[in-house]
Amino acid sequence: MSQLLSTDPEIAALVAAEEQLQADTLRLIPSENYVSAAVLEATGTVLQNKYSEGYPGKRYYEGQQNIDQVETLAIDRAKALFGVEHANVQPYSGSPANLAVYLAFLKPGDTVLGMALPMGGHLTHGWGVSATGSWFRGVQYGVDRATGRTDLDQVRDLALKERPKVIFCGGTAVPRTIDFPAFAEIAREVGAVLVADIAHIAGLVAGGAHPSPAGHADVISTTTHKTLRGPRGAMLMSTEEHARAIDRAVFPGLQGGPHNHTTAAIAVALKEASGPDFRAYAAQVVGNARALGEQLAARGFDLVSGGTDNHLLLIDLTSKDIPGKVAAKALDRAGIVVNYNSVPYDTRKPFDPSGIRIGTPSLTSRGIPASEMAAVAEWIDRTVLAARAGDEDTVAKVRAEVKELMDAYPAPGLPVG
Structure with missing residues (x-):
């Protein structure tokens, strides 16, 4: 960090202090992790300098011959690793990725069913203080008081009563296996789009340590850090049926140019996650x-x-x-x-x-x-x-x-x- 130290010693000192803090402390926050040196290097490349509105082969800027290859690598690796038909690697983070789902499938006022925040869900699953709960009609399910596990009977009863257009499964404080087939059956029964938010468990899914939502959920939303050990970014994956709606919701619906340095780091993390060492890591987690x-x-x-x-x-x-x-x-x-x-x-x-x-x-x-x-x-x-x-x-x-x-x-x- 010689240039940073010379240009801005205050920031350099804070970065160095954070490096030491991460080295010295036992970090037990479930959404945090350590990325590899390769992922860190990718986030600091000259890809930061590029604007690339659009998608590979369909850009609104010239000079994309290298960027298109970077994004295509990330897309192909995501599809192979998670066994999906379509992947979009451009969302800036998990919350905008989930917002893109709303834009793709809902209109303001439509009903969405998600796990209540105090029960382990996420703000963007229709909780009231979030834009998703303000612009859409959020209905929440919870966990059984005795077992602490997702109450699938309640999920089905609410789905039949409220007829949501989108159902979210997954959350931020869910310590048990998510029953994707059961959620898929409920979604089919009411004609809803099922979205599996695997932001926390994506690395476990990739490493074979948690069942996959592929083949059950219409859309899979995930961040790329947490257990996946990538940069702070996100992905949306889906069946081919929903590919166009997802892509249009991300760009031009919510975003302009993607963060190409992050895309490159996602590609690196996905390559790392495809190896046997990563499977051993996921099992050990x-x-x-x-x-x-x-x-x-x-x-x-x-x-x-x-x-x-x-x-x-x-x-x-x-x-x-x-x-x-x-x-x-x-x-x-x-x-x-x-x-x-x-x-x-x-x-x-x-x-x-x-x-x-x-x-x-x-x-x-x-x-x-x-x-x-x-x-x-x-x-x-x-x-x-x-x-x-x-x-x-x-x-x-x-x-x-x-x-x-x-x-x-x-x-x-x-x-x-």
């Missing part, structure tokens, strides 16, 4: 999450749905007599980075909820094995107890122990160790 869940449960933590099938654990801290926000901030001081999160049927407010959400993609990318999950659970337990007691000395001791483990498992893609 799930193995680590299950091992961590078992260790936390043994220490009296209340896991929503009783555990996990994927990369994510949602923990209700009510029985620990500590709010999620207080616990998350204490864990951050201990070098364990999580986010506070609402749990199903939470009685606390969203900005001060009862739970925390943790995940294993980042630690798995560092090569940390399941055998270390007992130590991770013990640190979480010790820190939560210390936070409740106001014991900052224990928090500082955990921080030192975390740093020792991080030193033993250097993070990929970082220039510091």
